[in-house]
């Protein structure tokens with residue numbers, strides 16, 4: 327598996343990966359998430375141009391996973407990490423997160439953050455095993471609060487959500 331920066335021609339494939347990865351939520355009674363639209367191409371393009379979109383490719387050069395992030399609060403906020411379910415459970419998600427962490431540390435970024443579902447087995451508990459911890463409400467910065475509010479407006483707070491942080495530099 328190789329991780330590299332996303333290229334413009336990758337972007338439609340990232341939408342396909344997102345739709346396929348979203349199907350995991352249908353099996354656990356969250357069809358609304360499965361049916362949610364993938365990030366718009368313009369959004370993916372912005373991440374790609376800002377250098378905060380990475381993809382994982384197989385030996386046969388198939389793009390099977392991606393991670394997009396945003397610079398917020400002297401940190402890197404993971405907007406989305408998705409692995410095509412045909413390639414799930416092989417550590418690709420971890421590799422992408424570690425790649426983003428390495429990119430962040432070379433830019434003197436102090437932390438990785440993300441928001442996720444508290445009770446979905448491959449979300450909060452998985453990220454804990456990847457070195458993230460759940461933040462208390464009082465620890466949320468204005469930027470993180472704004473992200474949570476946007477997600478609530480989008481209906482994601484129908485299920486318990488958490489904000490998580492992985493410290494990079496103490």
Ligand SMILES: CC(C)(COP(=O)(O)OP(=O)(O)OC[C@H]1O[C@@H](n2cnc3c(N)ncnc32)[C@H](O)[C@@H]1OP(=O)(O)O)[C@@H](O)C(=O)NCCC(=O)NCCS
Nearest residue numbers: 347407408409414415416417418419420442447448452455
């Ligand atoms: C979350 C995701 C990116 C992980 O990618 P991955 O390459 O499969 O990740 P890894 O191989 O590193 O690890 C998979 C982990 O998820 C857990 N997992 C996967 N499927 C699971 C399932 N159906 N039930 C319970 N746990 C599951 C595994 O136990 C494993 O954790 P562990 O290695 O610590 O035991 C991927 O499952 C995915 O794209 N999910 C759908 C989209 C999503 O939820 N994205 C994150 C939004 S915040």
